[in-house]
Amino acid sequence: MASTIDFDFRNKLLKMHGALSLTYCYQCGTCSGGCPVAKETNGKYNPRRIIEKSLLGMKDKLIKDPVLWQCTLCDTCDESCPQKVELTEIFYVLKNLAVKEGFVPDAYKAQSTAVFDNGVAVPYMAPMIRARKELGLEQNLEENIVIPVQELQTLMEATGMKEIVDKFKAEKSAAAPAPKPSE
Amino acid sequence: MTEASKPSAGVKLPPIEKALFLGCVIPARLPFVEKSAKVVCKDLNINLRPMKGAACCPDPIGIRGVSERTWITLSTRNVTIAEDMKATDIMGLCSGCVLSLKHANHVMKHDAYMKAGVNESLAKVNRSFKGTVQTVRHFAHVLHEEVGLETVKALVKKPLVGLKVAVHYGCHFIRPSELHQLDDPFFPTKLDEIVRALGAESVEYTEKMLCCGTGVNMADPEIAVKMNQRKYKSIQQAGANCIMVVCPSCYQRLENAQRDVKKVFGETYEFPVLYLTDLLALAFGHKPDEISIKSHRPSPKALLASIGIE
Secondary structure, eight states: OOOOOOHHHHHHHHTSTTOGGGGGOOOOOHHHHHOHHHHHTTTSSOHHHHHHHHHHTOHHHHHSOGGGGGOOOOOHHHHHOTTOOOHHHHHHHHHHHHHHTTOOOHHHHHHHHHHHHHSSSSOOOHHHHHHHHHTTOHHHHHHHSOOOHHHHHHHHHHTTHHHHHHHHHHHHHHHSOOOOOOO | OOTTTOTTTTOOOOOEEEEEEOOSHHHHHOHHHHHHHHHHHHHTTEEEEEOTTOOOOOOTTHHHHHOHHHHHHHHHHHHHHHHHTTOOEEEESSHHHHHHHHHHHHHHHHOHHHHHHHHHHHHTTTOOOOOOOOEEEEHHHHIIIIIOHHHHHHHOSSOOTTOEEEEOOOSTTTOSHHHHOSSOSSSOOHHHHHHHHTTOEEOOOTTTTOOOSHHHHTTOHHHHHHHHHHHHHHHHHHTOSEEEESOHHHHHHHHHHHHHHHHHHOOOOOOOEEEHHHHHHHHTTOOTTTTTGGGSSSOOHHHHHHTTOO
């Protein structure tokens, strides 16, 4: 893939809330030196390089590359950066932009869809409800299981999550085999 | 219960009141952790007020990765539930939940631009962030800072001598350190101090600060399992006989990944994973059955029996 610099993307990114610390970076590489994922991937995952590409505005190389999602969110790089570049925050900004363009791992799609539909990432299943009763936790269940899904969906619509999840759902049903035509 | 067997006998325990944010994973997947936490809070005179209508925190990895705005709006909504209860202090049992709510509470107090935007959304459901919640803390933070180690020591009925604990801090329990203001981001000591106060040994191991891998596992499980192998190997070399965690994501990952590591690398590790609250409950004299120790995989039963806890 040819590397092209997208100046509009660069300028947009540098002004984004959460990415303001980008310009502090002097590319020393302390972030990559301490990164546990860089260690396991032999440097294939490289936070310094993601910051470099951001500063240059190499949009396609950033948001289309699955490497963006290989960060394990441990915050080690932020804590060790001598320039106080908020790398993890910048990666969130990039991921949010990648989602808008349709590049997002399946596990993230599934979780967002679950939270939109149920209001929680992990719904209560029958065996767990039984386990709770055995532990004497049932009263608490009554109090907490009432998840105001509609209220949450209103908020998720107001903040753009509904639109994103609708797209995930449409993609999924398009990929599924077409239902048999009725006789 | 006889007077002597009451955990609080003879120990002065000023009441502590907390709005309890349970989150999703603990009540819906690990109810035995909720149980041990509630048992221990009762012993410590921590009064837990349920936050009715609280929902997903939401996940600071998954949901924030997809939409930062949704993340902070939903976590602020959870904070407003505590505000409406006139509660000033929120306590969580999960590092991820605490991070989400603490971040929201902090940003909404200090970033007028964010506050205006989020409150505009919240107005659609007749809510608004007022800023009356003073602290959002993890249980372990409350234990160390508010209850105090001296009190913990005084409540120990059954010192956990013989447990060689590999403490796993996990990332979001202490980082970002500027937000948490809890411990050193690279060389933390607070959980080790708690473990030692219970009579157990906290074993130093090389990969103590290595992430459990939950974050990268969502996108690339192959990388996560390599990290887990590295961690278990280091725990084994150090001679620990169990792992202690303070986060349900770390808990699930460090239990399940032992099977993954076996499948991928053919290496067998059998470390029971215990929650901080499990160790406290056992040290305070509660029976393993009361906190459903049988729910842990690998089972800690033989290990506990070897130190006289059955």
